[in-house]
Amino acid sequence: MIETYLPLIFMLVFAFAVAFIFMILSEWIGAKRTTPEKVTTYESGMVPRGTARERFSVKFYLVAMSFIVFDIEVIFMYPWAVSFNETGLAGLIGMIIFVIILLAGLIYEIRKGGLKWD
Amino acid sequence: MTINLEHYLILSVILFCFGIYGIITRKNAVMVLMGLELVLNSANINFVAFSRFGGLNIEGHVAAIFVIILAAAEAAVALAIILNIYQNYKHINVDEISNLKE
Amino acid sequence: MSLIDIAFYFFAILIIASAYIVVTSKNIMYSAFALLFTFFGVAGIYVLLNADFLAITQIVIYIGGILVLIIFGVMLTNRITGVDIKTGTMSKFQIWMTAILCVIAAIGLILIFTQTNWNTALSPTKASTIEDIGTLLLTDYLIGFEIASVLLLIAIIGAALIARRKTN
Numbered sequence: 013m014i015e016t017y018l019p020l021i022f023m024l025v026f027a028f029a030v031a032f033i034f035m036i037l038s039e040w041i042g043a044k045r046t047t048p049e050k051v052t053t054y055e056s057g058m059v060p061r062g063t064a065r066e067r068f069s070v071k072f073y074l075v076a077m078s079f080i081v082f083d084i085e086v087i088f089m090y091p092w093a094v095s096f097n098e099t100g101l102a103g104l105i106g107m108i109i110f111v112i113i114l115l116a117g118l119i120y121e122i123r124k125g126g127l128k129w130d
Numbered sequence: 131m132t133i134n135l136e137h138y139l140i141l142s143v144i145l146f147c148f149g150i151y152g153i154i155t156r157k158n159a160v161m162v163l164m165g166l167e168l169v170l171n172s173a174n175i176n177f178v179a180f181s182r183f184g185g186l187n188i189e190g191h192v193a194a195i196f197v198i199i200l201a202a203a204e205a206a207v208a209l210a211i212i213l214n215i216y217q218n219y220k221h222i223n224v225d226e227i228s229n230l231k232e
Numbered sequence: 233m234s235l236i237d238i239a240f241y242f243f244a245i246l247i248i249a250s251a252y253i254v255v256t257s258k259n260i261m262y263s264a265f266a267l268l269f270t271f272f273g274v275a276g277i278y279v280l281l282n283a284d285f286l287a288i289t290q291i292v293i294y295i296g297g298i299l300v301l302i303i304f305g306v307m308l309t310n311r312i313t314g315v316d317i318k319t320g321t322m323s324k325f326q327i328w329m330t331a332i333l334c335v336i337a338a339i340g341l342i343l344i345f346t347q348t349n350w351n352t353a354l355s356p357t358k359a360s361t362i363e364d365i366g367t368l369l370l371t372d373y374l375i376g377f378e379i380a381s382v383l384l385l386i387a388i389i390g391a392a393l394i395a396r397r398k399t400n
Contacts, residue, residue, distance in 0.1 A: 017279055017284075021239065070213060070308060070395055072304055073209065073304045076297075076300050077206045077209075077210070077388065077391050079297065079300075080205075080206060080297035080298065081202075081206070081384050083202075083293060083297050084199055084380075087288075087289050088369070088380075090285075090362065091285065092366050093366075094362045094366050095362075095363045095365075095366030095367045095370070098366075098367045099366065099370040099371065106374050106378065109378055109381075113378070113382060113384075113385050114385060114388075116385060117384065117389060120388070120389055120392070121389075126392045132234070132237065133240045133280075136345060136346055136350075137240065137244075138277070141244050141247065141277070143341045143342055143345065144248055144251075145247060146338075147334040147335070147338040148248075148252065148334075149255075150334055151255050151330055155330050156255070160302060160305045161263060163305070164254055164263060164267055165255060168254065168267075171271070171274050171294075174286075178277075178281045178283045179281060181281075181283075182281045182355055183353070183355075184351075184353065184355070185352075185354070185355055186355065187355050187356070188283075188355070188361050191285065191365055192365060192369060194283075195286065195289060195365070195369075198286075198289055198293050198294070199293075199380050199383070199384070201294075202297055202298055202384075203383050203384055203387035204387075205298045205302065206301060206387045206388070207391050207394070209302070209304070209305040210392075210394040210395040212305055213308055213394075214394050216308070216309040222309050
């Protein structure tokens with residue numbers, strides 16, 4: 013089984029090597045003409061304001077936490093889908109109970125206004 | 131010399147001791163949580179290594195999945211508690227937090 | 233040395249070096265990013281142990297979820313803007329005592345692990361473990377599977393309740 017992953021490992025090593033070599037090369041032989049405009053933080057075209065170390069709103073945390081829970085739900089769904097032929101109806105019922113319990117959490121969060129962004 | 135069970139066990143011992151060291155020496159609650167994640171990861175390596183070399187088939191993998199789920203739930207609740215502590219105390223130094231309620 | 237040996241030592245060194253940075257770095261942001269490499273190395277170890285599904289789970293949940301949560305935790309509890317977040321530490325003596333105790337514990341555990349006569353038998357290798365894990369989860373471990381969903385429900389309700397309390 014490891015052998016099937018060898019191409020992936022080679023690809024990873026190759027990708028890292030290419031990125032690293034190109035960064036070194038551009039640092040080494042590239043021309044450096046710095047202007048004040050160039051050394052400012054890149055913010056996708058916006059003018060940067062404030063510092064990068066500001067405190068963030070707790071709303072970001074709530075969204076990240078909901079994400080992690082439903083991330084786990086998807087992780088569990090994948091092996092269930094692959095083994096559906098073997099588990100059959102019993103597996104389907106088990107999965108439905110699983111999803112319903114997590115759905116209760118989602119409904120609670122929506123009712124509580126956890127996902128509101130204002 | 132091929133890689134066998136002992137190699138994985140030694141790796142997990144080293145990771146475990148780093149985690150314990152982090153939990154004991156750090157005062158920042160988030161850092162304590164990071165040490166905890168290291169410990170859980172080392173336990174997971176043990177589960178999977180025994181599952182591979184103990185002839186146990188894949189029962190260890192299921193145990194490791196449950197550990198990962200537990201770590202996720204624990205991180206979500208622990209960070210929520212840390213945020214609440216920060217709002218009350220304006221710091222998250224675990225050695226100075228002694229009250230359950232203000 | 234075969235390729236698998238080289239891969240094992242590569243991942244082992246990656247894990248140990250980044251775990252060292254996690255527990256010793258003074259800057260908490262460096263620790264968080266070193267943790268990324270630890271998780272990645274553990275995922276590589278899972279692949280070497282023929283646990284492909286676990287490796288994916290490790291990357292998706294640990295790196296994609298838990299690490300993001302931890303970094304949010306760092307950002308949300310940052311005290312002074314514009315200053316690197318330093319984490320408080322104990323006195324030199326206490327740190328050295330802890331380090332010595334940890335090293336003694338590590339040596340003891342390694343001695344136990346190497347002296348034990350493990351009754352090893354290689355598990356049969358399969359092309360993929362996902363189907364077996366799915367079958368096991370929905371038959372033998374069904375109760376644990378459902379209880380995991382209850383745990384997640386409790387976590388989502390508890391975390392939403394605790395984190396929201398003071399903000400609105």
